[in-house]
Amino acid sequence: MQSSATYHPHPTSLTSAKASASKALPSANLFLFLFLFLFFPSFLSAQSYFRYPLDSLPNLVSPFGGLRDNHFHSGIDLRTNGHEGLPVYAAADGVISRIKIQKGGYGKAIYIEHPNGYSTVYGHLQAYNGPVADWIHQYQYINQTFEFDKIFLKPFLKVKKGDTIGWSGNSGTSSGPHLHYEIRDTKTEKIKNPALFGLVPIDTLKPTIFKIHIYKFVAEGLLLKKQILVQPKTTLLRDSIWVLKDTLLVDPDTYGFGIETYDYIHNAKDEKGIYEYALKLNGTPTFKHTLNQFAFDESKYINAHIDYPWYRIEKTRIQKCFIDDGNMFSTYTTDVRKGRISFESMQSQTGELLFVVKDFNKNTYYLKCLYKIGAPKPDADRMAYLKSIEGKQMLLPGKSQLVQGNGIVIKLDPKSIYDTVYYELQTLFPQKDTYSKEYSFHTPNVPIQAAFDIAIEPSGFAPGLENKLVLAYSNGKSDFLRSAGGTFDKGWVRGKGANFGNYCVALDTTAPTIKPIRFKNPEKENDTARWDFEIKDNFTGISKFNAYLNENWILLDYDLKNQQITYYFDEMYTLVKQSIQQNQNEGNLQIFADLKIILEDAKGNILEKHFPMELR
Template sequence: MKFSIFLLLLTTTLFAQTEYPKDYFRSPLDIPLKLSGNFGELRPNHFHAGFDMKTLQKEGLNVYAVADGYVSRIKISTFGNGKTIYIDHPNGFTSVYGHLQKATDSIESYIKKTHYKEQSFEIEMYFKPNQMPVKKGQLIALSGNTGASEGPHLHFEFRDTKTEKIINPIFFGFDALLQDTKRPIVSNLYVYPLDSKTTVNHSQRRIPINLSLQKDGTYLADKIIANGKIGFGITTYDYDDFSFNKNGSFNVDLFNNGKSIFGYQFNTYSFDEMRYINALIDYSFYKKTSQRIQKLFMDPPYNLSIIKADESNGIITVAPNLANVCRLEVSDFYGNKTTIAIPVEYDSLTAVIEKEAVMANYVVKSSKDCFFEQSKNSVFFPAGTFYNDFDLNFKFSSNVLTVHDDTVPAHTNFTISMESDAFDPTKKDKVFIGRISGSGVSYNTTREKNNVYEIRTKTLGQFKLAMDTIPPVIKVLKSVEGKNLDNQKVLQVRISDGLSGIKSYNGYLNGKWILMEYDNKTSLLTYDFNDGIAAAGDNELKVVVVDNVGNSSTFETHFLRNQKL
């Protein structure tokens, strides 16, 4: 009992909101703040790390430094946040600006020089406090759609400078820039039997529970008849008054007989915790339906700091002569709340719907190292690879290695090895282990020694050895051969590779390396004539593209310009 009280006090203390400065930072945009994504929103393999701010469905809006500080880091990537600027502030926080079209003034000039110095589009730079100072409200960039962005917007974050923990921007006074009078929506409630002996409403499988709106605005769930250990799950989202986007819900609390037994609040967390989203959600259901059920229990526990739980970890034991009156509260930062009463009663039921059968021939114990081998092909799971024990389907047939399927999430890398002497010894560097996806295979970085090929991956599924001897394809969008391009601001080339994928790309104009920006969404390389490298008269263009196993393609052409920019 003493331990329970201590744990409750500890989690309450840890969950208390830290005081953050409310009036120190301004908005990075000079238009009304509207969100297309909020902090903690559920994304593939991670929680969203900040605010996605709408930019009027276009690029090129001014982006400003939110406070005095200095540019501490700049990263240019074809994936993730694309073109990103980081500013460290003297009060111990870092602001992050992502998916930018480009930086401005001296910042952009420094970036351009670094591109040419390193002869690479993808670069990363770190700065000291006196190198690139900025003032609050200073124009630092233009908004864009770079990296993994699915449309023009500004990705914006706050981080603790020392720990690099990500913090919800709502705590920094950004709540005053938004308006939210709407309660979060719980679109579905589910109940889970958590062991082989438990039956819920005559089922040994997860089942949905109907909800009825009451006169006081709360909801009442249909009565649950169960025996043994059960847990709940929900699908939930939240609207604000102006954005009309389904954003994530801020706070969830589950009570049993008036006691808080499980909950979480999206306030702050570290990047190391991101992948625990796959433990929080019903991952199997998500892979099958693309819908994310947030589980309100941990079985077994995992180290996600946003979770507060008592000793039950959200698991409710339904037993004879033991009442269970459950209540679920989902709320936003502004205090708007949705409440669901969930009546639970004991009854010894027979299972009409039995537990779903799983095709398997081995058992994985998540707390132990596990090694399985068939026909000189093997898989090794280090202890802690998975969140739960599970029955594994592992076999080798028709040159395909089946390592279960992607309905079980892996938290860390595991190793797959495949042995074969069927490949030409002179072309072993073109062979890789590919994960079968539809009619194709996805590339994995592969090591080879003595005809044994090996990869490290976090994704289960079917794998096979594949060889890629086909070079990448390079196509100019519109022929420029011998043409005058005085009226063109840019020159674009599309590149692609049908198997192992693009590893590197380089452009040369009159023998000099040129910056060609790569957009992975459109597969376009773009050269901007404002670089000033094009000569008056004839110009020779060469583009070289290499795939992940070393196949190379070269495209060459020439064009005319009567004036030098």
């Protein structure tokens, strides 16, 4: 396929689609246009460059920058109402710059570079459309691979605004059918909030605050001093500002505040992430967090942005109204104290805090908290904390550091930790079916930013099984172990640690398993143009998978979250069938072929399974 090929499989633009619809329903569309023009002009302005990639008004499953495990959401998730196979359109003219297919992540994704300096990304697709689909299919067969990541350094296929580039789906680690959509700065790769380009849903609902957390600071982090539930019985509404009835009593000390806050877009029960929140002290801004853009390598700072220990235990995310130590996220505007409030230096003993939360449509929620500074007194919580770290070793952020024990060596990267850590490295009795001592390294309730090197000396394994050894991890609360990777090297099993917790060495000698997925309805099985298999691995995970039909390689689709591989009948099925027909007696109407599937896990354990398959 030539790189100069023009790709126009679906030339219908949003404008022409609206024109066609308006002919059928002129009054309804005129009303919609006037409504959008008067109340949401930013939505219409999006049509000046980027169009909405689906045939609907913007409907968000998840907004830009939503709070996720270990990352901020790097785009917007667009609702497809539980359906797959909806047409996905190019948001603007451009060229396809990258195609990535993986069993996890965005699954089937396509990247388009536009002449205005931005690129758009479309993830979790079910399938691709047109010449790009043909190119992908050929590339996968030539390279005998399902997964690949192809970046085009020269112009590849051109697209026009409104071209159908694929079909919405549920591929990768998607939790349900939807379209993941991003706008990136092409040069810097920073992710932009699509709302800045007019892709804003109709929204008249205000955000809200459910809870306030009040902290004091200690060397290793935070002391949670008080929680305030924000409820109708604890607040009064005065001039569009909610005011807490009770005055907050604070010590003459330095404090930080955090809030549990949500936005509502399409209904008052569907909690979404916040676009912007701020804190003012006696009318003076001290902190503001605004989600307009961020870089991919910043995303894990979410673990310093939220109260991470609280989230680990309570499963709700408290967003800090100050920049904590080690947090380099670029979305903040603060005073010189980075949002920390020093009540010990206040001239007046009383004052007010104002929390302001808003969405992109400027729906705004205000919450006022009056405070009073009390007399100095000993802090029992701080004294208990200081006693708890007595005798413990200390790790400092920003430094390479070595932690050693009997049979274990850990090397921390300068970016491994956000803040000072007082830790213990404990040696425990080995678990059953493990091949080293078990080591407890601090607590999983403290986050890790960059993975650290870890090496453990194994023992008790049979000679010749060195390449089957692997690091294993648990949270210390249960005996459940999961693979942490690693390889045997010079008498040690070496790998990376992504969390504080418990580590040991395990052995993986068990090959993956496979079984056909049978349809309960025989008619459906006869009509289907696909074969499905469930594949599982007990520990380190499936790393390679290949299938052959009468020794001819065939393309499998791997659905990681459902542990399923699928062969969709293609030209290889037809070729094998024709070859068999030419070499067998005409009287034999049934045609069978040998389907060989080979699975391999991360430790090289291999399963080869043969299935006699009837070709219909």
